[in-house]
Amino acid sequence: MSIEVRNVTKTFGTFTALRDVSLEVRTGELVALLGPSGSGKTTLLRIIAGLETPDRGTLLFHGEDATTRDVRERRVGFVFQHYALFRHMSVFENVAFGLRVMPRKVRPPPAGVRARVHRLLTLVQLDWLADRYPSQLSGGQRQRVALARALAVEPKVLLLDEPFGALDAKVRQELRRWLRRLHNEIHVTGVLVTHDQEEALEVADRVVVMNAGRIEQVGTPEEVFHRPASEFVLHFLGHVNVFHGRVEGDKALFGPVEVDYPNGSPTGSLEVRGFVRPHDLDLAAQPAHDALLEGSITRIHAAGPMVKIEVLSTDGELIHVETSQERYRAHAWAVGQRVYVRPREIKIFANGSRG
């Protein structure tokens, strides 16, 4: 089932959680709403679920207006951030709940309920825990019970609110891959809320980056990561170094480095900011014609797949550089060494600071 959000606005008292937000989620797609806390992503998810009503705007399920449809009629599966398992019910009863509260006419017989619950618990690999209570489970197990419970009513839409937020890093990664596999198996339309960019980029088909109640960019993980639409998206998807340059004609100049700036600054300002990801910076031991600046290495963090190096420029700015283990070893960089920083790519945004 496709979901369409049209011009939705929602305020809580004086706080505007969503400002005129529009979004389309296609059938069978898994979309991540990514943003810092207070960006409105959870509010948007709860509006889709029917747990909040928008002040303005419409919501369409499969092309039909569902704005005022009761939460009980929407047939959505919702996985809460803190799982919200029924604490006085066993795992089995938690998963069976959605079936047991169905109107008598459509409710499956007891044997049918049992079979479906066990099938779901097998799907989430927790069949052996059916008689336990939520308090006796680990965080990751609770998460999977919550997912099984949400899937029990065969929802057309699965909504997940920070599903892995409260778990430790290793469990989180496992569950993330498992969720992706599960989504490929059951083909339900999914919307996932997260503030973890790695999670969004890894799991989702498309990523919706949100900020201050607005959507900053919608795109595939590759698009938002490599072609961010705004400074905010660039900043939110990872560390970035900022360099100050000046505009000359249709060029932006960062020291000896020239970047095309075809339309010039819209405000007529002669100052421009350029952004470079740490992995788009190279270090050289000798002065180079394309070096942005020179400085000295203040810190090397080599434990990890990439080596992180901090360079303090002669202007007193701290620059973050990431390089591969091989190149690090080949150059044998050391703390205190004088280096020249060369960019492979500088991003500039034509429309000023916020994009």
Added chain:
Amino acid sequence: MLATELQPPARDAAERATAEPAAVRWLLIAVAGAFLALFLFLPLAAVFAQAFERGVAAYLAVFRDEAARAAIRLTLLTAAIAVPLNMLFGIAAAWAITKFEFRGKSVLTTLIDLPFAVSPVISGLIYVLLFGAQGWLGPWLAAHDIRIIFAVPGIVLATIFVTFPLVARELIPLMQAQGREEEEAAAVLGARGWQTFFRVTLPNIKWGLLYGLILCNARAMGEFGAVSVVSGHIRGLTNTLTLHVEILYNEYNFVGAFALASLLTALALVTLAVKSVVEWRVRRAAAHQEPAFVDG
């Protein structure tokens, strides 16, 4: 002595850090003990001592008196009406306050505490002013031959008023702590309001609710001030247990007064015992975040 000094268990050492010298400890315990003995155990013992002063036969004879039996029946009737009504009201109020946002919520929260804030005598007088012969609704009630003041309805009304915060105040903090996520989860799964209440909310609050009901019942049976104002003290008709105790005492019928008082005292002791059990279960449920018993 030497051995214990050589190997002090770690826990003892930690306890010692905050402990007072033995003399201070014993003095404090003795003061507290003496206070309890003087103001709690002594009166408690005195009630039973006085009740049985003329022997078991005289004690039992008190309960064969028709006026005494009527007083016990009236007290039970009052509690039987007031407690269920306050249960419904308490759940409704706690549900509204903790699960919904609405205008005037803080006013409602304050109003719930009102019966605790005013003297029970004033609570009784309110009903006399409303329903009494000279009250606002008095002439209309008299014209329709409805008796509220100096009759059973007045006693029940006054008792309900005095006891109505007890259940709500017990439930509100509990339901606030539990939040509304489980109810939201139930709604998303398609549960109607009443299904959510009976399958999700009620099992989560049952121990707190029981605790509130026990307190409510104890207060309903033991209420004196408000009931005294609206009752009219008609022997055998509008005398509750507490009022009858006072009448017998004023008539120098000490065995009668204390025998009935022993009944109320026993009620208090049972209430305390049940309360401890319930508190223990609530604590256990909170500590393990799991049900104290499993139903269905």
